[in-house]
Amino acid sequence: GENVEQHPSTLSVQEGDSAVIKCTYSDSASNYFPWYKQELGKRPQLIIDIRSNVGEKKDQRIAVTLNKTAKHFSLHITETQPEDSAVYFCAASPGNNDMRFGAGTRLTVKP
Amino acid sequence: DTGVSQDPRHKITKRGQNVTFRCDPISEHNRLYWYRQTLGQGPEFLTYFQNEAQLEKSRLLSDRFSAERPKGSFSTLEIQRTEQGDSAMYLCASSSADTQYFGPGTRLTVL
Numbered sequence: 424g425e426n427v428e429q430h431p432s433t434l435s436v437q438e439g440d441s442a443v444i445k446c447t448y449s450d451s452a453s454n455y456f457p458w459y460k461q462e463l464g465k466r467p468q469l470i471i472d473i474r475s476n477v478g479e480k481k482d483q484r485i486a487v488t489l490n491k492t493a494k495h496f497s498l499h500i501t502e503t504q505p506e507d508s509a510v511y512f513c514a515a516s517p518g519n520n521d522m523r524f525g526a527g528t529r530l531t532v533k534p
Numbered sequence: 535d536t537g538v539s540q541d542p543r544h545k546i547t548k549r550g551q552n553v554t555f556r557c558d559p560i561s562e563h564n565r566l567y568w569y570r571q572t573l574g575q576g577p578e579f580l581t582y583f584q585n586e587a588q589l590e591k592s593r594l595l596s597d598r599f600s601a602e603r604p605k606g607s608f609s610t611l612e613i614q615r616t617e618q619g620d621s622a623m624y625l626c627a628s629s630s631a632d633t634q635y636f637g638p639g640t641r642l643t644v645l
Binding site for chain 2: 427429455457459465466467469472474512516518521522523525526527
């Protein structure tokens with residue numbers, strides 16, 4: 424089955440700096456890669472996703488890149504703000520509902 | 535609120551007791567998923583329904599766990615003879631395609 428690894432486990436940046444979180448996956452059949460943000464005590468919320476027919480996707484300050492050959496994908500947050508502080512999870516799915524999540528990255532944005 | 539809802543939000547039980555959780559998906563979603571999340575980890579897949587049919591179960595799901603979705607709408611997850619290791623957040627998600635939307639979760643504490 425799919426195995427997703429996520430790095431780093433914690434990330435601290437100054438407000439206004441960029442943050443990058445990286446994930447690798449093992450199943451070459453995976454074709455859907457969402458990113459979720461989870462604030463303390465709250466549900467995971469989808470912030471952006473990418474499918475394998477696209478190499479990059481951007482939504483305001485958030486972008487995701489996908490390298491299918493290397494089986495890795497990354498989340499980029501620019502101009503970070505304190506409200507970006509949360510745990511971020513990447514996930515990968517081969518489209519058969521078997522979605523596997525990374526262990527999460529705790530992002531802290533210091534004002 | 536038309537999102538995924540779960541009930542109860544918190545459950546404290548004694549070891550050996552049975553517990554049941556409920557999930558109400560987004561109304562037009564035919565797919566429903568249960569996950570377990572422990573502190574510092576990403577959601578871990580437990581089981582998946584398409585309409586009323588349970589199509590996948592994780593091998594991690596012991597025979598003390600059972601899930602139903604009798605009418606293809608809400609779902610229940612029952613844990614029999616709870617153990618302290620069952621303490622976790624139980625998340626439900628629903629989808630009509632790839633993108634899964636999560637409920638707020640039920641936090642189970644087994645004493």
